[in-house]
Each structure stands twice: as C-alpha cells, then as structure tokens.
Amino acid sequence: MTQEVRGVVARTKDAPVEMETILVPDPGPGEAVVRVQACGVCHTDLHYKLGGISDEFPFLLGHEAAGLVEAVGDGVTEVAPGDFVVLNWRAVCGQCRACKRGRPWYCFDTHNAAQPMTLTDGTPLSPALGIGAFCDKTLVAAGQCTKVDPEAPPGVAGLLGCGVMAGIGAAINTGAVGRGDSVAVIGCGGVGAAAVAGARLAGAARIIAVDLDRRKLESAAGLGATHTVDAGEQDPVETVRKLTGGFGADVVIEAVGRPETYRQAFYARDLAGTLVLVGVPTPDMTLELPMLDVFGRGGSLKSSWYGDCLPSRDFPMLIDLYLQGRLDLDAFVSETIPLEGVEDAFTRMHHGDVLRSVVQL
Incomplete structure (x- = not known):
C-alpha cells in the first residue's frame, strides 16, 4: 500500500526547499523501502537545488543516509526487513563489461528503483543520486542497500554513503x-x-x-x-x-x-x-x-568515482574500523538537525561553517 511521508523537495532552480507530502509505493521486484534514520547534508544536494546537475525538477533531496529496511520486493535476497543499511548510489549490475572483468567498482550500468516516488498530485520526483533520503522513508533498488553492523549510530554510518567514502x-x-x-x-x-x-x-x-x-x-x-x-x-x-x-x-x-x-x-x-x-x-x-x-x-x-568503492566490501569494513576506534567518523558531524532545518544547513555549508550537518529522523 502506498505510504505518505514527509520529504524535502527542490521544486525549481535555486528556490528555497519545501517540506512536502511524498507518496512512496510498495517495493516492486528488486526494490526495497527503507525507513531513514539519518541523512547527511552533502554539497551534491546543494548542486541539485541550484540546477547544477540537471534540470529534472522537482528533486527529492538527500542521499547520504542510513536506516532500517522496512519491506522488500520480489526476488530480493541481499537484505531483509529489519536490516540496518547504508544507502549507496551505485548498485552494481554484475553483467556489464566492468563487472565481468572483475572490476565492479567501475560498474557502467548501475541502477536505481524502477518506480517513481511522487507528490500527492502525481508529479514524479527525481531522487537525488537515485536515493532521495531527506524523507521519512524512501524507495531504492535493493542493491543500493548495504547491510552493516547495527551498533554504529545512523548519523555517522550514513556518511559513508557519499562524501566520506569518496x-x-x-x-x-x-x-x-x-x-x-x-x-x-x-x-x-x-x-x-x-x-x-x-x-x-x-x-x-x-x-x-x-x-x-x-x-x-x-x-x-x-x-x-x-x-x-x-x-x-x-x-x-x-x-x-x-x-x-x-x-x-x-x-x-x-x-x-x-x-x-x-x-x-x-x-x-x-x-x-x-x-x-x-x-x-x-x-x-x-x-x-x-x-x-x-x-x-x-x-x-x-x-x-565514488572513491572507486565497492559498497558491499568497503562499507562494512569502514564501520568495523569505526567501532574499533580506528576511524573517527564522529569528527565529521558538525551538527544534527531536524528535517525542517535543511535549508539553513545549506547556508552554513555554503559559508564553510560545517563539515557535515546530519538530519536525524
């Protein structure tokens, strides 16, 4: 059943972001719905807002996220409901020439969820980097979910989803x-x-x-x-x-x-x-x-490209290093903010006041 959640949307180029009601469909084959627990505010989100990446507005912003898998579609075996995951924007295909040569971190055919999330009037949203995680729940390809140790706090685990991993x-x-x-x-x-x-x-x-x-x-x-x-x-x-x-x-x-x-x-x-x-x-x-x-x-x-990472290999390793006290991910978190604070966080980012603002949901 389609769910209604809150989400941060950039409707037009360089306009302030808005809180909107987002419709999230049930996961189809190869897809997963993730309840977002935390999401970093990344420069890439600001680039989307400013129209620097594409003009496919409206954008559902946010991509540096961690949370719990809530539901999965047919054929999904890599994750299950209840798993704690970090989201990534390069779900490898396993079939392209890079993957077949044993270099999946270069995958040339990465993919996202097939179904769109929409506004209540049916307008399809373009999720940032195929994720769109400034919202209570998001729909992604199951391959975008990387299971990690749930002992890690979501606010630091999610940072591996983009900038820190890069x-x-x-x-x-x-x-x-x-x-x-x-x-x-x-x-x-x-x-x-x-x-x-x-x-x-x-x-x-x-x-x-x-x-x-x-x-x-x-x-x-x-x-x-x-x-x-x-x-x-x-x-x-x-x-x-x-x-x-x-x-x-x-x-x-x-x-x-x-x-x-x-x-x-x-x-x-x-x-x-x-x-x-x-x-x-x-x-x-x-x-x-x-x-x-x-x-x-x-x-x-x-x-x-994305630190030439393979999420299934690198995310769990880095989380383990964090839990061992060998990688200080906490040092990257300058502040935690509510979902309503994203626009102000963009201003602080632009002025160089923070390494990372992290939305806690």
Missing part, C-alpha cells in the same frame, strides 16, 4: 596510498578531510593538508594531517615540495575540482607520483597543461 576511497582505492608514503590533499572540506583520514588509515608517513580556510585545516589536523598549508599565505606547490625533501608528494589528492587547484596538484607531485582528482568540476571548466610536462613527470593521473 575521500577515503580516493586515498586507499584510487591513490593506493601505502605505508610510509607522503600524501598531499588539496581542499579539506568533507571529501578532502576524509581523504586525510584515509591516508592515515593506509599508513602514510606524511600527510599535508592544503586549504584557504583555517577551520578546515584544523579539522584535517584532527583527522591525521601531519602538516597544514594555508594556501592564502603560502604557495602550495613550493610548500609541499619543501615538506617532502624538495621532491613533491607520492600521492596528491585534488578535492576541489578546479583547473587551478588541479595544476597545483600536478606540480606538487613527485616524479612518477600519482594525482587523484576526486573534486567534481563544473561542465564549463577546461584544463591546459604542457604535454612535455605530462610526459616528463610520468606517474599516473587518475579520476576517482
């Missing part, structure tokens, strides 16, 4: 940071701060956090950065080189997504080092680099 994965999976490596992270918002934490987990010997915001640098230091660089006062490239014996870092993670910071990352890298782009650029941005420098410096230039 940053940790950029360091561990894409950048393959190893014991004793030197790592520089340019941009220390939520994703960059998570990359710092990931580099620490991987055993990096020197972790250099670069940002213009002193508050973000302080947060990065708390998560494991051994050095911080205020890019407004110091040249990031020269400072990273000085801190690495004049050579540059083994791995540089660019978590801003701008041409100027990408160039900094490129030149702050040691010869044969690795550059990982995890910051998301806008469609109008272009990059120009001397080809001789690309050739002469060698190494790898990589882009990280």
Whole structure:
C-alpha cells in the first residue's frame, strides 16, 4: 500500500526547499523501502537545488543516509526487513563489461528503483543520486542497500554513503596510498578531510593538508594531517615540495575540482607520483597543461568515482574500523538537525561553517 511521508523537495532552480507530502509505493521486484534514520547534508544536494546537475525538477533531496529496511520486493535476497543499511548510489549490475572483468567498482550500468516516488498530485520526483533520503522513508533498488553492523549510530554510518567514502576511497582505492608514503590533499572540506583520514588509515608517513580556510585545516589536523598549508599565505606547490625533501608528494589528492587547484596538484607531485582528482568540476571548466610536462613527470593521473568503492566490501569494513576506534567518523558531524532545518544547513555549508550537518529522523 502506498505510504505518505514527509520529504524535502527542490521544486525549481535555486528556490528555497519545501517540506512536502511524498507518496512512496510498495517495493516492486528488486526494490526495497527503507525507513531513514539519518541523512547527511552533502554539497551534491546543494548542486541539485541550484540546477547544477540537471534540470529534472522537482528533486527529492538527500542521499547520504542510513536506516532500517522496512519491506522488500520480489526476488530480493541481499537484505531483509529489519536490516540496518547504508544507502549507496551505485548498485552494481554484475553483467556489464566492468563487472565481468572483475572490476565492479567501475560498474557502467548501475541502477536505481524502477518506480517513481511522487507528490500527492502525481508529479514524479527525481531522487537525488537515485536515493532521495531527506524523507521519512524512501524507495531504492535493493542493491543500493548495504547491510552493516547495527551498533554504529545512523548519523555517522550514513556518511559513508557519499562524501566520506569518496575521500577515503580516493586515498586507499584510487591513490593506493601505502605505508610510509607522503600524501598531499588539496581542499579539506568533507571529501578532502576524509581523504586525510584515509591516508592515515593506509599508513602514510606524511600527510599535508592544503586549504584557504583555517577551520578546515584544523579539522584535517584532527583527522591525521601531519602538516597544514594555508594556501592564502603560502604557495602550495613550493610548500609541499619543501615538506617532502624538495621532491613533491607520492600521492596528491585534488578535492576541489578546479583547473587551478588541479595544476597545483600536478606540480606538487613527485616524479612518477600519482594525482587523484576526486573534486567534481563544473561542465564549463577546461584544463591546459604542457604535454612535455605530462610526459616528463610520468606517474599516473587518475579520476576517482565514488572513491572507486565497492559498497558491499568497503562499507562494512569502514564501520568495523569505526567501532574499533580506528576511524573517527564522529569528527565529521558538525551538527544534527531536524528535517525542517535543511535549508539553513545549506547556508552554513555554503559559508564553510560545517563539515557535515546530519538530519536525524
């Protein structure tokens, strides 16, 4: 039976979000209904609201979520009602060329629920990243539900659904940071701060956090950065080189997504080092680099999709590390807010006042 729940909707471009009544259908084949317990307020939600991702309004916002499976449709075997899950936006298909080559974290045919959630007048909603979790309950593909240890608080578990996983994965999976490596992270918002934490987990010997915001640098230091660089006062490239014996870092993670910071990352890298782009650029941005420098410096230039994660592998592992006290997910939660507080949370995010606001339901 279709259920009525509260949800946060962006009706038109750059307009304040509104609380609406959302109709959630019973799960069909391969689908699940999840009662949302917590959902982080991510920059991606703000991009949806501003029309920076698509114009398929109205959007049901929210995607960085954890909750309890309430019901499943036919054919669902991976989760059952009552399971505590973190939602992900890349339910792998198992059949595409990437999956068949044993690289499901690159899956080229990820999927979401087939049925739409709607407004009461029947208007279909576009759920953010195929999730739409700023609501009491949401409908997703069952493959978007990853079962984790229920001892983890929902407010921190849900952060693995996007930004924290993207940053940790950029360091561990894409950048393959190893014991004793030197790592520089340019941009220390939520994703960059998570990359710092990931580099620490991987055993990096020197972790250099670069940002213009002193508050973000302080947060990065708390998560494991051994050095911080205020890019407004110091040249990031020269400072990273000085801190690495004049050579540059083994791995540089660019978590801003701008041409100027990408160039900094490129030149702050040691010869044969690795550059990982995890910051998301806008469609109008272009990059120009001397080809001789690309050739002469060698190494790898990589882009990280969702931290190149495999949710079924990575989410439970990271939750276990949290429960062991080895990964401080609590440090990412700046505040908890009610569902009605999302619009104000966007303002604080825009001003750089928070790493993460988390909606508690």
